[in-house]
Amino acid sequence: MKVFCEVMLKQIFPSLRASLAREMIKRFKMNQKEVAKYLGVSQPAISYYKNNLRGKSMLFISKEKAISIGKKFLEKAIKENTNIYFNICNICKEVRREAFGKKMPKDFLCLIEINKKI
Template structure:
């Protein structure tokens, strides 16, 4: 048996990071170095998210309100109103409260039922 956080950590969080990185890069015009510093990861990791070598699970982008919430929380990080350790937990709480279908889908994928 797997806890929801384990499933989310394996499938959902990398996709969230991908959405965050691509939003910062494509929409906000931040450089890979700036994004890496904000998120506390390497520039090469940022490059992999931008090029969709990581975090490319498309089910995360299916919901417009979810994507908007991710962007809203990302802006809080940029404005230093939330720290990078909290951003993924905040988004995870939102998903669990408002989008149980994302957790259900990730659980099926995680357990190989698709």
């Protein structure tokens, strides 16, 4: 069994960051350093995202839905002057809800859900 956090951090979140980085640069005319601050990564990572060298694949949900989820939490991070990592569990919860509905597949574990049962 895998902990869903592991899948989220290794596969889904990099794609989400890449999509959000491109969106922030294009739509909000932010520079790479500003984007890096809000996404909690380095400026060179943003350059890779911008040039489609990282964060290409999205699992479980559509790219559009991921961007929609990410934007909600990004706006919160910008308003609170923090980075998006402060909301990683909430983002994960939204992705899981969108991907699987209320029933998590048996081959994934959620540490938050396990902790609630203890």
